Amino acid sequence: MPGNSQRPNRRKTGTKKGAVVGSGGQRRKALEGKGPTPKAADRYKHKANRQASAAARRTSGPDKPRATPGRRGQGTREGAELLVxxxxxxxxxxxxxxxxxxxxxxxxxIDERINEAVQTAGDRGLSILEVSRAELDRMTGGVLHQGIGLKVPPYAYADLPEVLAAVDGPPLVIALDGVTDPRNLGAVVRSAAAFGASAVVLPERRAAGMTATAWRTSAGAAARLPVARVTNLTRTLRSLQDQGFTVLGLDADGDVSTDSLEVGTDPVVIVVGSEGRGLSRLVGESCDQLVSIPMTNDTESLNASVAAAVLLAEVARQRRQS
Structure with a gap:
């Protein structure tokens, strides 16, 4: 009979849904208007917004500040770097x-270099900031920084004709053909400065640029030696030949040895190939002489920066004796 069921009452109490507190006016606020819909060009991530931003970047090119001499300026990677x-x-x-x-x-x-850096930065009115070592590790991406870093603007490459016009005596130029390791580039710049080179020349494409890593590897030589960048290395070498330069290409199979090399006091360009394939075909064909370095049979080849230093030292020796 109704009301006489022996089954336990499993109905839960207190679970009836419904508003138990006030809405605080949120429902009324939700009914209020939010203003006119923004134009498509003003809406973030809209196709029209991206197109407008790209057009603004193209038209603002001539008004961008020029890169400062001695620091780098290149494409989309342009921006301040931390030199460590x-x-x-x-x-x-x-x-x-x-x-x-x-x-x-x-x-x-603290050593003499830290003291000098702090003193010089203070004299120039630069901000001197103390950060934790972990923060400096994060800022440098884990690069060995020795506890110090300098925030510098992008590198501005030198103009090769201007550099050569200012050289007193026969110029000595180092050209790198496809060297992609910035540490090799920095080492070449350091050797070039040590042996009295006038400039280092890099191609714009498929080659390392003067990044903070290259700066650090150069041990500061990049601050003293001009580094120029050219659109077409082969065309630049032929132009230098027309100006009286002798172009020497480093090649393991070269027909001229450093022992028999005779360059005297002529203007010279030393071309160093990439770490793997060496000189490219067109660049190799543009060289006046392909120079090899005598080595034991057990050694296949030298690192690009080491090979450059060997030939630089030989050219510098001949110039001292002439």
């Missing part, structure tokens, strides 16, 4: 490379 390492930072400050801030790791070991 005690020698590179001190050399950059000595050369008065424009900078905005000097970063020091907390608890850094």
């Amino acid at each position: 390492g005690r020698n590179p930072v001190v050399e950059a400050l000595r050369a008065e490379i424009p900078a905005s801030a000097l970063f020091l790791a907390l608890g850094v070991d």
